[in-house]
Amino acid sequence: MDSDVNPEPLLQIEELRVEFPTASGTVEAVSGVSFAVAANQTVAVVGESGSGKSVTALAVLRLLDGGRISGGRVLWDGRDLAELDGRGMRRIRGDEIAMIFQDPMTSLDPLYSVGHQVVEAIRLHRRISKRAARERAVELLDQVGIPDARSRIDAYPHQLSGGQRQRVMIAMALACSPRLLIADEPTTALDVTIEAQVLEVLRTVQREYSTALLLVTHDMGVVAETADWVVVFYAGQVVEQGPTAQVLGDPRHPYSAALLAAVPTPTTDKSLPLAAIPGAVPSLHETPTGCRFHPRCPHAWDECASTVPELYELSGGRTSRCLLQRDARGAAAVVAVGRESA
Ligand SMILES: Nc1ncnc2c1ncn2[C@@H]1O[C@H](COP(=O)(O)OP(=O)(O)O)[C@@H](O)[C@H]1O
Numbered sequence: 392m393d394s395d396v397n398p399e400p401l402l403q404i405e406e407l408r409v410e411f412p413t414a415s416g417t418v419e420a421v422s423g424v425s426f427a428v429a430a431n432q433t434v435a436v437v438g439e440s441g442s443g444k445s446v447t448a449l450a451v452l453r454l455l456d457g458g459r460i461s462g463g464r465v466l467w468d469g470r471d472l473a474e475l476d477g478r479g480m481r482r483i484r485g486d487e488i489a490m491i492f493q494d495p496m497t498s499l500d501p502l503y504s505v506g507h508q509v510v511e512a513i514r515l516h517r518r519i520s521k522r523a524a525r526e527r528a529v530e531l532l533d534q535v536g537i538p539d540a541r542s543r544i545d546a547y548p549h550q551l552s553g554g555q556r557q558r559v560m561i562a563m564a565l566a567c568s569p570r571l572l573i574a575d576e577p578t579t580a581l582d583v584t585i586e587a588q589v590l591e592v593l594r595t596v597q598r599e600y601s602t603a604l605l606l607v608t609h610d611m612g613v614v615a616e617t618a619d620w621v622v623v624f625y626a627g628q629v630v631e632q633g634p635t636a637q638v639l640g641d642p643r644h645p646y647s648a649a650l651l652a653a654v655p656t657p658t659t660d661k662s663l664p665l666a667a668i669p670g671a672v673p674s675l676h677e678t679p680t681g682c683r684f685h686p687r688c689p690h691a692w693d694e695c696a697s698t699v700p701e702l703y704e705l706s707g708g709r710t711s712r713c714l715l716q717r718d719a720r721g722a723a724a725v726v727a728v729g730r731e732s733a
């Protein structure tokens with residue numbers, strides 16, 4: 392689905408803040424993040440390791456380990472998820488939003504066959520016989536590309552390859568026919584060929600099940616191949632978001648540009664070292680003043696160290712948190728999208 396402006400949102404994250412208590416004080420891992428996912432849409436959240444992608448995804452499902460939502464809200468189908476009790480939240484997690492993680496081994500139980508686990512997932516959501524659930528499990532495993540699903544269904548997780556385990560996780564996630572699938576770096580542990588296959592499975596099931604997909608990744612190549620809309624995270628904030636083709640074709644935040652420059656292309660000279668972004672994501676204890684990216688930014692000037700950039704609106708519903716955009720002709724601060732402070 393190509394869209395210039397994000398259509399009616401299914402999931403809407405508004406000014407989300409998440410903090411964790413640590414031995415050396417409270418740290419804020421997510422600092423006022425806003426973005427939305429519409430029905431059937433694929434939104435990619437991209438950014439270096441430690442930028443708050445997983446914490447944001449976990450906050451949506453209220454699966455924060457020791458952390459707490461300290462600001463903002465998460466709307467699901469227009470409803471504030473904070474108003475749900477534990478039971479209501481479990482229902483959303485099971486029936487409406489499913490999540491798959493980077494390492495399927497941590498989510499699959501080594502003691503049970505994959506079939507048993509898929510059957511259990513199905514029966515958790517639907518009152519059907521074991522036999523019917525098993526038939527459905529075979530069907531799901533077949534759909535996610537497990538060869539010879541009818542016999543592989545009795546295999547144990549350790550008997551499957553990493554790619555096949557991730558396919559099983561996708562099958563389990565589909566067991567409840569979710570309206571939104573959150574996939575947190577689902578292919579990071581896989582080699583490139585298998586990664587491409589698993590992404591293809593995700594795209595296929597998304598089409599067939601009309602599921603929205605929130606794909607967390609640190610790989611711009613994956614974004615290019617998969618997403619309608621891309622949200623670029625840096626140090627707990629959204630620094631740029633917009634339609635994938637526009638953001639990738641013409642990045643307006645120096646951080647997005649740097650991430651893209653680090654992606655190898657077919658014409659990249661393989662004898663040269665990969666371009667990397669100099670410096671590192673700042674520690675949560677030492678968030679830079681002004682623009683959080685300024686210490687690493689090739690375009691930074693004096694003001695960038697003191698003035699906190701807002702999200703400035705560009706055409707096509709895009710936004711960029713960079714003073715260059717403020718100064719560009721016609722750009723206006725986006726009040727509705729968020730005045731996220733540092
Ligand atoms: N349970 C936790 N306790 C303290 N800090 C955490 C916890 N989980 C995540 N963080 C911190 O929050 C920041 C964002 O983490 P995360 O969302 O996992 O990043 P990523 O973008 O790589 O998914 C990191 O600095 C991480 O150390």
Ligand SMILES: [Mg+2]
Nearest residue numbers: 444445446576
């Ligand atoms: Mg992560």
